Structure formats: structure tokens, C-alpha cells
Amino acid sequence: MGTKLMQDRLHTAIQMREAGQAQEARTLLLELLALYPNDAELNYQTAWVHDNLGLERESVPFYLCAINLGLSKDSLQGALLGLGSTYRALGxxxxxxxxxxxxxxxxxxxxxxxxxxxxxxxxxxxxxxxxxxxxxxxxxxxxxxxxxxxxxxxxxxxxxxxxxxxxxxxx
Missing domain, CATH: 1.25.40.10 (Tetratricopeptide repeat domain)
Structure with a gap:
């Protein structure tokens, strides 16, 4: 992950999602993603928030990008489960x-x-x-x-x- 500011903003977005403010977290994550499109963790968190909002189809490209860019072991575990579950929900x-x-x-x-x-x-x-x-x-x-x-x-x-x-x- 890039700068300290980006890491802080990502952490804020995760806290927002966990606090039930998924729409606000989505807005922040999409802003960050526009600046750092090749950040695997950022793509993963963006996928996750889309899933939380019931935007399963929109989450798929973010999951795929995150997995392809390379995630930490814990994040990869969550991304594989999230994407598998999302694919199932989409039929x-x-x-x-x-x-x-x-x-x-x-x-x-x-x-x-x-x-x-x-x-x-x-x-x-x-x-x-x-x-x-x-x-x-x-x-x-x-x-x-x-x-x-x-x-x-x-x-x-x-x-x-x-x-x-x-x-x-x-x-």
C-alpha cells in the first residue's frame, strides 16, 4: 500500500463499513481507488463494501483485480470466500x-x-x-x-x- 495518508483513509473506510456506514465507506474507497487502482488491498476492501451493499455484480471485478494483484494471506482467504459466495449469489x-x-x-x-x-x-x-x-x-x-x-x-x-x-x- 502506498502513502501513510492512503493507509489512514483505507482504515477509516474499513471502520465505516464495520460501523454500518457502507455507502460512505464505498464513496471513500472509490475515491482512493481512482488514485491507487493497482492496490490489491484497496480493491479487496472495495469488493467487500459492494457486497455489503448488495451490489454483488459490481463487486466481482474488484475481487478479481485484488486476487490477481496479490493479497496478504488473510485478505486472500477473505477474497476467495467472498468471490465464491458472490458468484453463487449471482447464479x-x-x-x-x-x-x-x-x-x-x-x-x-x-x-x-x-x-x-x-x-x-x-x-x-x-x-x-x-x-x-x-x-x-x-x-x-x-x-x-x-x-x-x-x-x-x-x-x-x-x-x-x-x-x-x-x-x-x-x-
Whole structure:
């Protein structure tokens, strides 16, 4: 990021967004972006504020620019999830899947990626795969005792939801 003044203004815009003043933050971020169009973090924050305002389609180019320019690890994590979620919200399910799988590969510890991917897979009519992701993540992360009792069963059944173990023999 460039100057100290730009960093201060960016920090102000982030605080505004976090305080629910997304429109004001958007105005400030777009002013900064006009001066520093190749700043990855600035593009990312601009994408984020557009998403907050329900301007998903407008956020996409900012996300793509930020990712292509190179972000810090934490910001890249947020940008991949944000863009994947945005693609899903726009009905671009294949792009959503690609972005969220990239996020899962680069940030395997982040449980938000498979959850958002499950939603995209649902939209792609790949329900068994979506359920497997949800059940696996639920079983591996819950603290709910009534679910934990069945963790082993959930993890066993998750990848094979359509299989049955009936002893019925066909004649």
C-alpha cells in the first residue's frame, strides 16, 4: 500500500463499513481507488463494501483485480470466500465451485469454504456431495453433545448417503 495518508483513509473506510456506514465507506474507497487502482488491498476492501451493499455484480471485478494483484494471506482467504459466495449469489455456480475449491485447497483449515461450497453444489444439483461436506463438517466441528454421540456414524454415512444395507435378496 502506498502513502501513510492512503493507509489512514483505507482504515477509516474499513471502520465505516464495520460501523454500518457502507455507502460512505464505498464513496471513500472509490475515491482512493481512482488514485491507487493497482492496490490489491484497496480493491479487496472495495469488493467487500459492494457486497455489503448488495451490489454483488459490481463487486466481482474488484475481487478479481485484488486476487490477481496479490493479497496478504488473510485478505486472500477473505477474497476467495467472498468471490465464491458472490458468484453463487449471482447464479454462476460453476465459477463459485471453482473459487471455493481453490479456497479449500489454499486454506484447508478454514471450515467456511466447504460450507459455502456445499451451497454451490446444491445449486448444481450435486446434493449427495453437498450433504457429505455439511455432515462431515458438522461432525468434525460441533460441540453439541447430542450430535457428538453420533460422530462416528455421521462420518461413516456422509460419503455414502445413497447406499443401503438391506439384506433383501431379489428373486
Amino acid at each position: 454462476e455456480y460453476t465459477k463459485a465451485e471453482q473459487m471455493l475449491r481453490r479456497g479449500m485447497q489454499e486454506f484447508p483449515q478454514d471450515r467456511a469454504f466447504p460450507i459455502f461450497l456445499a451451497m454451490a453444489l446444491h445449486n448444481l444439483q450435486r446434493h449427495a456431495e453437498a450433504m457429505q461436506l455439511l455432515l462431515t463438517n458438522l461432525a468434525e466441528t460441533t460441540a453439541e453433545p447430542s450430535i457428538l454421540r453420533y460422530k462416528k456414524a455421521l462420518l461413516f454415512y456422509a460419503p455414502q448417503l445413497d447406499k443401503t444395507w438391506a439384506n433383501d435378496e431379489k428373486e
